[in-house]
Amino acid sequence: MALIPTLAAIFIACTFMGSHNSVTAQLAFGFYSSTCPKAEQIVSSVVQQSVQANSRMAAILLRLHFHDCFVQGCDGSILIEGDKAEKHAFGHQGVQGFDVIETAKAQLESECRGVVSCADIVAMAARDAVALDLILPDDAEWRTGLSGSDGRRDGLTSTTSSADDMPEVTESIEQLKNKFIQKGLSVKDFVLLNAAHTIGTTACFFMTNRLYNFPDGTSDPTINPAFLPELEATCPKDGDVNVRLAADRESELKFDDSILRNIRNGFAVLESDAKLYTDAETISVVDSYVSPLNFLTGPNFGADFAESMVNMGMIDVKTGSQGQIRRVCSAFN
Numbered sequence: 081m082a083l084i085p086t087l088a089a090i091f092i093a094c095t096f097m098g099s100h101n102s103v104t105a106q107l108a109f110g111f112y113s114s115t116c117p118k119a120e121q122i123v124s125s126v127v128q129q130s131v132q133a134n135s136r137m138a139a140i141l142l143r144l145h146f147h148d149c150f151v152q153g154c155d156g157s158i159l160i161e162g163d164k165a166e167k168h169a170f171g172h173q174g175v176q177g178f179d180v181i182e183t184a185k186a187q188l189e190s191e192c193r194g195v196v197s198c199a200d201i202v203a204m205a206a207r208d209a210v211a212l213d214l215i216l217p218d219d220a221e222w223r224t225g226l227s228g229s230d231g232r233r234d235g236l237t238s239t240t241s242s243a244d245d246m247p248e249v250t251e252s253i254e255q256l257k258n259k260f261i262q263k264g265l266s267v268k269d270f271v272l273l274n275a276a277h278t279i280g281t282t283a284c285f286f287m288t289n290r291l292y293n294f295p296d297g298t299s300d301p302t303i304n305p306a307f308l309p310e311l312e313a314t315c316p317k318d319g320d321v322n323v324r325l326a327a328d329r330e331s332e333l334k335f336d337d338s339i340l341r342n343i344r345n346g347f348a349v350l351e352s353d354a355k356l357y358t359d360a361e362t363i364s365v366v367d368s369y370v371s372p373l374n375f376l377t378g379p380n381f382g383a384d385f386a387e388s389m390v391n392m393g394m395i396d397v398k399t400g401s402q403g404q405i406r407r408v409c410s411a412f413n
């Protein structure tokens with residue numbers, strides 16, 4: 081399915097941002113067009129090369145943007161190096177892609193010094209990574225846009241404890257929903273953003289609770305009985321927790337709505353994804369995309385996912401004189 085939201089749709093999304101709690105900025109497309117005209121091109125080409133070298137990278141970059149935005153806003157705080165820095169938080173386990181962002185940053189610094197923030201690079205890289213996905217047509221357009229008249233600026237703090245509140249797979253659907261609502265996102269955004277799991281993988285580490293401790297010795301009853309043996313075979317009890325499995329069974333390389341079908345049919349892999357089909361509000365969002373008549377009357381998954389990504393990319397962004405434009409992404413100036 082093509083991800084081709086119209087600019088009008090995105091404009092409407094931005095206009096409504098004002099009604100959310102923590103979302104503060106307005107979008108400005110082509111923010112770097114005069115100060116660093118090649119910015120978009122440089123990021124896009126670094127992302128393209130990194131995905132060619134490692135097919136997992138698209139999913140990795142998409143996840144990195146989520147983890148950046150959910151801790152003190154989309155401000156690159158997750159990129160900072162240091163023993164007590166945010167990136168080492170328990171809630172960020174398995175997050176990668178830092179080297180890709182740093183490579184893009186180095187090229188941007190030699191092209192136009194001190195102009196493009198690391199937070200914006202993370203946002204652009206996530207967008208470009210998805211737009212590169214196999215089933216997207218060449219002309220697919222997903223503009224996350226850059227925020228405010230100053231773009232996203234880089235944060236000045238990064239601590240492990242700041243990520244204590246990252247959503248976790250074992251939390252209840254109410255807790256998970258609230259974590260998104262507290263960020264100024266809607267229940268629809270919550271469901272659609274979790275549909276990012278249409279690409280990528282999870283480590284068996286995150287499956288232990290669902291398969292063997294639900295509670296003691298039992299598995300999550302929402303797992304389709306036809307799927308349970310497959311999951312248990314991939315992630316056996318006391319097996320290697322680093323083994324990885326697709327989060328969207330049989331469709332991990334396609335950016336499509338199959339994850340929502342899998343969730344509805346009991347083939348969700350992540351416990352948090354399965355919970356999207358245990359709550360009336362989230363069920364109705366899932367169903368709106370996967371009902372048999374969807375192609376006639378239903379909403380468009382690709383366009384709506386892109387809109388939700390725009391919303392996520394606006395969380396608590398720093399603009400104006402806040403923060404800084406880092407020289408390297410892994411350290412404050």
Ligand code: HEM
Pocket residue numbers: 136138139140142143146173174175247248249256273274276277279280281282283284286327350352
């Ligand atoms: C309730 C919220 C969420 C929870 C609990 C959650 C949890 C997880 C977990 C446990 C993994 C596996 C990590 C690993 O083994 O390395 C994962 C992977 C992933 N997540 Fe989420 N996630 C959530 C929301 C999101 C959102 C909002 C996005 C993006 C918009 C996202 C994008 C991804 C992607 C693309 C992957 C695959 C990464 C890879 O293949 O390396 N997730 N998520």
